[in-house]
Amino acid sequence: MKRYTAYSDFRRDLETGKVTCVQAVEHYLNQIESQQDLNAFLEVWADEARAKAAEQDALIQSGKAGRLAGMVIALKDNICYAGHNVSASSKILQGFESLYSATVTERLLAEGAIFIGRTNCDEFAMGASNENSAFGLVRNAIDKERVPGGSSGGSAVAVQGDMCLAALGSDTGGSIRQPAAFTGTVGYKPTYGTISRYGLLAYASSFDQIGPITRSVEDAALLTEVMAGMDEFDATMFQEPAPELKLETGKKYKIAYLKEAIERDGIHPELSAGMKNLIAELERQGHTLTPVEFPYLDYLVPCYYVLTTAEASSNLSRYQGLMYGYRSPDAVDLESTFKKSRSQGFGPEVQRRIMLGTFVLSEGYYDAYYTKGQKVRQFITDKTQDILANHDFILLPTTPDIAFKIGEKASNPVAMYLADIFTVQANITGMPAVSVPGAGTIEGMPWGVQVMADRKKDSELLSFAHELLEQNQNA
Amino acid sequence: MQVTNETIDRLAHLARLEFEKGEKDKIREDLQKILGFVDKLNELDTEGVEPMIFVAEGHNVLREDVVKVDITHEQALKNAPKKDSDYFRVPKVIKK
Secondary structure (H helix, E strand, O other), X not given: OOOOOOHHHHHHHHHOOOOOHHHHHHHHHHHHHHOHXXXXXXXEOHHHHHHHHHHHHHHHHHOOOOOOOOOEXXXXXXXXXXXXXXXXXXXXXXXXXXXXXXXXXXXXXXXXXXXXXXXXXXXXXXXXXXXOOOOOOOOOOOOOOEOOOOOXXXXXXXXXXXXXXXXXXXXXXXXXXXXXXXXXXXEEEOOXXXXXXXXXXXXXXXXXXXXXXXXXXXXXXXXXXXXXXXXXXXXXXXXXXXXXXXXXXXXXXXXXXXXXXXXXXXXXXXXXXXXXXXHHHHHHOOOEEEEEOOOOHHHHHHHHHHHHHHHHHHHHHHOOOOOOOOOOOOOOOHHHHHXXXXXXXXXXXXXXXXXXXXXXXXXXXXXXXXXXXXXXHHHHHHHHHHHHXXXXXXXXXXXXXXXXXXXXXXXXXHHHHHHHOOOHHHHHHOOOEEEEEOOXXXXXXXXXXXXXXXXXXXXXXXXXXXXXXXXXXXX | OOOOHHHHHHHHHHOOOOOOHHHHHHHHHHHHHHHHHHHHHHHOOXXXXXXXXXXXXXXXXXXXXXXXXXXXXXXXXXXXXXXXXXXXXXOOOOOO
């Protein structure tokens, strides 16, 4: 089977009998099998996917197929699917079987999607390299000595390696967009509140958002339309029906770019040059590009860490070895059940973040750290909205560098945290952002261009990203 | 802010974690480094800025309180690390 980049192509071939869902599933299963060394999948649901494919082929025949009939999708291992294991790549949930399906899982299934397996990720979505998984690191398919990014690294590699047509990820500080940039795929984080978080294993609830990793913007829009819209199980969502994400072409936009994000120290010079070329090209096409001041980049990651670790320390308190998950064999009483199960069940990065979060919420430090972080969050949001009051988008690189080497940042948490410097702004502000592959490669690796818009401007954002991707591919 | 072994012990207890001797040095150094990093926030003047609490809707979304069975007793026990036919089994809680 050929490598499809958009579901609409595959669907056309399905309708005309050129391909079947069964063939597609076999193709993806073979691709998974032949690329096992990348460690993208933690579990493959082969038999079930085959059975579902036969069902979908019958529905295509009878003309009753849903919007996503036969679309083969991988689920990040922190999204629940009833009757299937889910572990957030953590030993503490090894063998745990979900009793519920996430709202997104249900909605995709109802339209005919086929889930082929669950993908490796950083433990509890905490990481930028997929080296923090309890079940081994994930390798980048283009250069196996390099990381795929994280935390949705397995999902990104599954799409990169044609092991599925699309994958779901979750994005708390860049966990969809950064691996998309490192693997040459499209990663989209919708406006916070667009997609239900019910059934997503929580990391930092006011930052987490589920989104797609795909090979086209068209598919990102399609999947999001199906997943989005209010849900009685998530009260933090916008209480309104799902937005229509129509991709309009030919519009001229007002685009702001941050000079500091293109010329600062630590940015790969070729990446910086790629951004400058892109800006010149967009101007030639009639868009208006304006450099804007945003002297707050260095505050973004600290703000993110104070608030997300606080939320994580609270969210992860539920893993205690009593009613589900790992219980230490060394537990002798209640307190040692908690302490030993958690210390043995969580990996080092998760424990580090729980400790930091516990600190910022602890007596005597709450106002100085947590409340301060919330104020900075509002401040950053106001300053970002000031820019977007006069511009349609903010354009910036997705990451300061291309995919780094395995082990390169593993021993220095702060260096690893800075891999998120350009992506956290969208999570701090709740705004939508998308990463599409930039033109050409750098040292043979893909790189990402990121576009961010004001809340609820997802349709405009994806319209522009769609054109941007086509242009980059033809450059 | 100086992170000491006492700080680590206090936080570890609050977080229901424990660190062996060598691990304690590592987590102390890491926390010290990360706190130095996040202390940068203090440079920013946020006088008069309200803390941001809600990202999407800033109000309660209520629904009718309807009695229904979401999961059965058996399902609830399904993932228990230790159980009998009716209950979760846990190590002894009350000391003699």
